[in-house]
Amino acid sequence: MTQILGRLRRSTAPVIAGVVIVVGWELALLILNPGGFVLPPPSDIIGAVFENWSEVFDAARNTGFIIVTGLVVGVLVGVAAALLVTRFRLANEVITPLAVSLNAVPIIALAPIFNAWFGLLSPRSNQAIVVVLVFFPIFINTAKGLTQVEPSQIELMESYAAGKWTITREVRIPNAMPFFFTALKLSTSLAVIAAIVAEYFGGRQDALGPLITQSAGLTRYADAWAAVLAGTVIGGMLYVLTGALERVAMPWHTSMRADQQSN
Amino acid sequence: MSAHAVAVKAASKVFNQGKSNEVHALDEIDLTVEDGEFITLIGPSGCGKSTLLRLIAALTEPTGGEVEVKGKSAEQARLDQDYGMAFQRAGLFDWRTVSKNIELPLELMGWSRGDRVRRAGEMLELVKLPEFGGHHPSELSGGMQQRVAIARSLAFSPSLLLMDEPFGALDEMTREHMQDELLRIWSETHTTVVFVTHSIPEAAYLSSRVVVMSPRPGRIATIVDVDLGDRSDDTREDPAFFEKVTEVREALRAVESA
Ligand SMILES: Nc1ncnc2c1ncn2[C@@H]1O[C@H](COP(=O)(O)OP(=O)(O)OP(=O)(O)O)[C@@H](O)[C@H]1O
Numbered sequence A: 001m002t003q004i005l006g007r008l009r010r011s012t013a014p015v016i017a018g019v020v021i022v023v024g025w026e027l028a029l030l031i032l033n034p035g036g037f038v039l040p041p042p043s044d045i046i047g048a049v050f051e052n053w054s055e056v057f058d059a060a061r062n063t064g065f066i067i068v069t070g071l072v073v074g075v076l077v078g079v080a081a082a083l084l085v086t087r088f089r090l091a092n093e094v095i096t097p098l099a100v101s102l103n104a105v106p107i108i109a110l111a112p113i114f115n116a117w118f119g120l121l122s123p124r125s126n127q128a129i130v131v132v133l134v135f136f137p138i139f140i141n142t143a144k145g146l147t148q149v150e151p152s153q154i155e156l157m158e159s160y161a162a163g164k165w166t167i168t169r170e171v172r173i174p175n176a177m178p179f180f181f182t183a184l185k186l187s188t189s190l191a192v193i194a195a196i197v198a199e200y201f202g203g204r205q206d207a208l209g210p211l212i213t214q215s216a217g218l219t220r221y222a223d224a225w226a227a228v229l230a231g232t233v234i235g236g237m238l239y240v241l242t243g244a245l246e247r248v249a250m251p252w253h254t255s256m257r258a259d260q261q262s263n
Numbered sequence B: 001m002s003a004h005a006v007a008v009k010a011a012s013k014v015f016n017q018g019k020s021n022e023v024h025a026l027d028e029i030d031l032t033v034e035d036g037e038f039i040t041l042i043g044p045s046g047c048g049k050s051t052l053l054r055l056i057a058a059l060t061e062p063t064g065g066e067v068e069v070k071g072k073s074a075e076q077a078r079l080d081q082d083y084g085m086a087f088q089r090a091g092l093f094d095w096r097t098v099s100k101n102i103e104l105p106l107e108l109m110g111w112s113r114g115d116r117v118r119r120a121g122e123m124l125e126l127v128k129l130p131e132f133g134g135h136h137p138s139e140l141s142g143g144m145q146q147r148v149a150i151a152r153s154l155a156f157s158p159s160l161l162l163m164d165e166p167f168g169a170l171d172e173m174t175r176e177h178m179q180d181e182l183l184r185i186w187s188e189t190h191t192t193v194v195f196v197t198h199s200i201p202e203a204a205y206l207s208s209r210v211v212v213m214s215p216r217p218g219r220i221a222t223i224v225d226v227d228l229g230d231r232s233d234d235t236r237e238d239p240a241f242f243e244k245v246t247e248v249r250e251a252l253r254a255v256e257s258a
């Protein structure tokens, strides 16, 4: 019971803050009346969502598809690479420097080039951008979690004559879970940004990126903001989903228990 | 089997050999432990007790000499799962419940689920934590975690037990209880025990031989034979027991002042 109350209290604070910001925003525009339509009041944005519901919804669905598929592939590749690197020395010598130099490349800046590779209107280039961008934090953090294991825990397993894969399964992977989920949360917001910005340069035209650029170009700012709002909702949903996954995957995790108790 | 339980022959261990941070942890250690014997290692911090235990466990290799366990190389004995080890740090897995931690070695040895669960239950009774099976280790105090680690090391009834200060974090009464339980298990199962401790009375109470080590480089200074017969609560107040405590203390003092 106290847990439920605590959880309620934790989730009410941001909701109240959100309401205050939105109402303040609406009132400020009403009172100051700056003129022009650069920053429309929240009511106009909500109105724009309902007015162009099918357009906004289709765009959100198409961009959402790119985000989710890119995220899934990027995460799978990142985790696989991390497992290889921590398990085989040769893989480490090949993949790690490659990944680190990849991280130095401003990936988003490659969007126009990817479009040239995959075809200007193909969503593949946008997916590829998301995959590459998600890969790095997942790879680095998971690899860190797989290697930063207490030496005595490895020795314990060796004292049972456990082999390398058994140690990976029983010790390294559970140990990497918190690292992985930290990276996953970071990756979800990265993926949303990457997909929309990549869409500015090419890919499907019925997606959030083009909807933003085109609406802004036609000075239909409320529509542009409606598309941004849709992107925000996708990001929020992914974040909540990640949090739920985390709780299922790591019921033991102390940081969660700790903040339950602090309420 | 006529072989010794453990035979350490002129074993040395140098860490970071040839580098500026070189450490002579152990120097030409000779030690044999007979089947069914209970010996303790005692000595100042850093004298190489844990290192010697890890050599016997084949968790690290000697830089000189050799170590045999049950007549075979220590490495072969490790692969044959011939010993159970309790480490200085409890080393429990947070992602497993207390019961599942105790079941881990049994799982790796292919015990059936039913047998594992039953055994974990027995072990939890033994260390007086029967109601904590479903908890996660982070919910337990340090001493309770150590008791779980002891239960885990005993779970598969290894014929050789290597224990590194297993009772270090326990309060005095629990400690005495665990000592008596360990002695009971030892005499009932004819296990061989090599036990590291910092406590002089504990060494005298538990073992038939106390190996006193000196530091830098780690060597065996003296071995004190303890012949007190079957231990009981009376032993702890027996003048013969205090004599042994004094003997070990003096051996240690000689080591520390050398
Ligand atoms: N992995 C290692 N690398 C380098 N030096 C080490 C390593 N392990 C131990 N040593 C050194 O070897 C010496 C003996 O260490 P050891 O842990 O065996 O001591 P100990 O007798 O168990 O001490 P304590 O009673 O404090 O547990 C110490 O000087 C320590 O610094």
Ligand SMILES: [Mg+2]
Pocket: B049, B050, B051, B088, B164
């Ligand atoms: Mg030690």
